[in-house]
Amino acid sequence: MTYFGAIETGGTKCTCAIGDHLGNIIKEETFPTITPEKTMPQIFKFFIHEHSKTPIQAMGIGCFGPLDLHIESPTYGSITTTPKPHWSNFNIVQAMKTAISVPIGFDTDVNAAALGEQRWGAAQAIDSFIYITVGTGIGVGAMVENHLLHGLIHPEMGHTFVPRKIGDDFKSVCPYHDDCLEGLASGPAIAKRWNIKVATDLKDSHEAWDLEAFYLGTAIANWTLTLSPKKVIIGGGILNKKCLIDKIRAECKSRLNGYIKHKLIIDNIDEYIVLPKQMGKSGILGAIALAQKAKG
């Protein structure tokens, strides 16, 4: 059996795990994301201890961004300009290398989750698809012909601009953009808009979910027209609201209005837009898959 280390760093917590090459997680712990000085020693301790018992062949890190993913860059492995205090310019790959000397795979949290869903989830044998997460922020990972999309830096689709629902004058919660998706439809946006602490506490019958589906459905229509994915996987805390997925499907189809005449969109939208098969686990499984790729 071959074992791998996996880290998923999120806005509020870091998940660390040891898993095998089949995606079985044999050990998992989470630590709060505070500062590198406070959080990293806990991560080091976990891996140094586990590695001494169950040697790992490689490690994968799926990390909140923006990140420097250019392998030839002097700052490869860094979180770059996150608004998250204390983490800007922190080089997490370099830090991990000082703790454990194994190959390290590194990508955005959402690209990792996309990879996880391709390996062990809803996108098996699909070469081009997107993985969306809607929670504290909105992030999207993209697989294009079996390559995770990077380009100039990496996609930041959560910040794409969407037309507002007529009459909606809610002030975006994004510090950068007046009418980007994250500013209008992330968990904190829903909570602020409807003056509630936890967005998913709003009842199924609340108009919030129609509006949420309007924005997410429009964004998925745009990503459909731009990336032409073969599947759209959408998860994250907000999608725990079970009434949402069908509303999103209906909105996306209505927006496209028959223009993309593919049977998957016209007849089988419920096979086109789906929940993750590894709901809540896509990211950490993706980090295991990143580790496998890093081992080569």
Next chain:
Amino acid sequence: MTYFGAIETGGTKCTCAIGDHLGNIIKEETFPTITPEKTMPQIFKFFIHEHSKTPIQAMGIGCFGPLDLHIESPTYGSITTTPKPHWSNFNIVQAMKTAISVPIGFDTDVNAAALGEQRWGAAQAIDSFIYITVGTGIGVGAMVENHLLHGLIHPEMGHTFVPRKIGDDFKSVCPYHDDCLEGLASGPAIAKRWNIKVATDLKDSHEAWDLEAFYLGTAIANWTLTLSPKKVIIGGGILNKKCLIDKIRAECKSRLNGYIKHKLIIDNIDEYIVLPKQMGKSGILGAIALAQKAKG
């Protein structure tokens, strides 16, 4: 010297050419795009005649869409659901094969143009970029890590939805979508909005160009956030309006508002968003490049 045939089919005219492997066009003719029954015989005649004098090794077709580009599909080579009368379900690749027996490369007009700009234009040695044309319609071709983007069908980015400028209640000219880019910012949209026959006849000082830049700059910001291209090439008839490109650059940068902290966008937006080097020729040169790829 090796010679190739090239066809660029557009909404109003079809350009046919013979070119060499260096992108020199040695013969070119255009025919009006009427119906397949009227237009194709002229195309056949051109190539049969030229092929008898200058044998061609392969042919490339850059075609208005939507297209069936799946090589294993029984209708590969067809124009699928175009609103253009008479061309729906016409198989242009099969038709050309009956006339001349050479390998045929086939892609969208905008993907061909992207390839042309990579081979002989503004995107040389760049592996990930987009090519936008703004004219009768708005189309975008995308190169991702040296592969033309296809996916489920192929991108149709001209139909992506953009937030309206506050106060703009112009009725979209797109028969499918109320507020897609093509419906609000294509040549016919500009002409109808300002009640003029030819959009580019509007003076540089006309407010039309600020509004046009608002929509195109917003769309480019969205594509930047989605595809993370390393360059954005924008051409087409509307870009003959020289005052437009700088306004688009300013709008895109203002929209992104410093969120994508790459020097190309922050400091060198004029190197990020550029005009085609082969303005007006990108498509037909791309068809030659498609032919070269088809020859292998």
